[in-house]
Amino acid sequence: MKKLKIGIIGTGNISAQHAAAYLGDERCELYALCDIDEELLAAKGKQYGIGRLYTDCNEMLAALPELDAVSVCTWNAAHAPCTIAALDAGKHVFCEKPMAMNTAEAEEMRAHAKRAGKLLGLGFVRRFGRDADLARALVEEGKLGRIYYAKAAYTRRNGSPGGWFEDKARSGGGPLIDLGVHVIDLVRYIAGNPQPVSVYGAAFSLLRGRELTDLPAYLASRPDAPVSDVEDLAVAMIRFADGMVLQAETSYKLYTGEDENSVELFGTEGGVRIAPDLTLHSSAAGKLAEVSFPFPAAFGGEAYRKEIEAFVSAITEGAPLRADADDGVAMMKILDAVYLSARTGHEVKL
Template sequence: MRTIKIGIIGSGGIARAHVEAYKQLPYVEVAAVADVVPGRAKQFAEAQGLANAAAFDSHDELLKLPLDGVSICTPNVAHYRTTIDSLRAGKHVLLEKPMSVTLAEAVDMVAAQKEAGTLLSIGFQPRYDPNMKLLREIVQSGRLGNIYYVEVGGGRRRGMPGGTFIRKELAGAGALADIGCYSLDMALNALGHPRPVTVSAYASNLFGRNPKYHPEADKFEVEDFGVAMIRFENDLVLQFKISWAMHMDTLGPTLFLGTEAGLKVTPYGTGPWSGAWDGKIGSMTLYHDEFGTHTHTEIPLIEHKTNLFFEKVRDFAEAVRDGKPAPIPGEQILIQQAIIDGVLRSAEAKREVEIKLPE
């Protein structure tokens, strides 16, 4: 079995999760680590037991090595440069979410991937939950008929991060990019990635800017709440809502309304940090008519102990080793980035705006 060599760019907490997953794959060698903070890559490699891994203070130096692929685990603002450079260096890329800070960056990434002929896979591990796969199977089966309305989103009663997450120049967006991207991915992946055309949105940071609720209120530059109505080419409309903080226990379930049936999906767990679609599914219920009578069917959930993060990393490593397509291709996530960009533009303009995707 061919050994593939992987580099890690960025050495924060998410990088540790990548390394732990790669260590479980006998055909993978984590051969290098890079971090812009001097000495941190070396400390990280030693702490993770990567005795033979080279350590660099620049990803440019790491990319000179004969690596098969890289995991990019940097803050959002560094995703663009490190991804573009890695693709142009001929490396396959597993990039943590969100894909980029701006839509233009995401467009450039996809173009660079196509030009390089390498893989660009984006890290949305909830797709590996067997019940997320079941959700997509139900929606794609046609059982719901013509799906005309979807309502998706989630929120935390209190769950506002700090640091790089709340600086616009570093994160690009707040709750929309941090946990909203998971909600969008769940819905768009189930629907088959339809193309959006317009969005009308509202966004605010009434909690983040209030020192009563956030210790870094004076540095809070992104949104902690957003809501939008998005129209798609196939005459589908999607209501999207997300919150880092609110005086409410939930923003409600995810709904798929079709001409033959409707599907209600609730997230797993309870408490102030539940309600975001970065975890498992709690329940699925199909609402339909049988013999002229309203009825509903509880969809049995699949019991499992799947390590979703490991599955994401393994799927990427196998694609690199076996020459398979990107597990979660950048072209799909580009649609998400276009929607988030449209939400922010609409909220700022206080009117409906167009969403334009490259052909």
């Protein structure tokens, strides 16, 4: 079998997960790397034994017509230009979350994928967790009944990755666009991908100057940035076409007891809580009941391998993508609306 030739654009932290997944997939050959940071690029080339190294993705795409697909792992502002360049060059693209800086960019990316007839997969990795599989199965079995309310929280007390993540011109925003996407998309996925119809949001940038010595768990490849102009807390009420209302909260900085990464969905027959283990809340014998699972049911790192495996299967076998450009656009609409509502103080209808 002819192996797919893969390029990675952006060789920072998350690219390691993509590279490991491609290297472990016998259908693929990790073929070329691209990063605007020459030093980092050289180090990664050495690490993976790859000599095809480029500091400009357009040069890489022009030089290597044999490339089949690329992963876009750059900071957010480069997602749209790099994805569009690769699609226009006839490559399939797997783009990290968030899809883009805003809905307009995301819609343009989707249009280019359509025009090129190429796949555009989205890195909503939480869709590939064991918890997501289990929660989806519970929903499909009718264990939740009609889902009408959900909560999603991804809050860090002191967890800004710094660097470009705090520079709005390169990130598009703070914890909402970085962390919120994961848990908001997870709720959407578990609930069967309902479309958002309206959003009320608020955002605060009141702890921007707060410097604590407790180090965050995750740092950008280059943690220093010339500016810090993103929100430190964003909250939202999101209404979906199926009637479900989602309350979401997300922070880089917050005076609270502990970090939280949880998702809950409440239905007429039961509720499911992922925090991070998965529990089904229901009733039996006329009493409230709780079901836990005697195997690991929390999100695990193998999800990154699974999302790339699914992308490759979509290319080689035409398997459907679990997160596609439509999901990316739906998410960008939600995020844009939260920021707009936060600015205006009013609900935004989509």
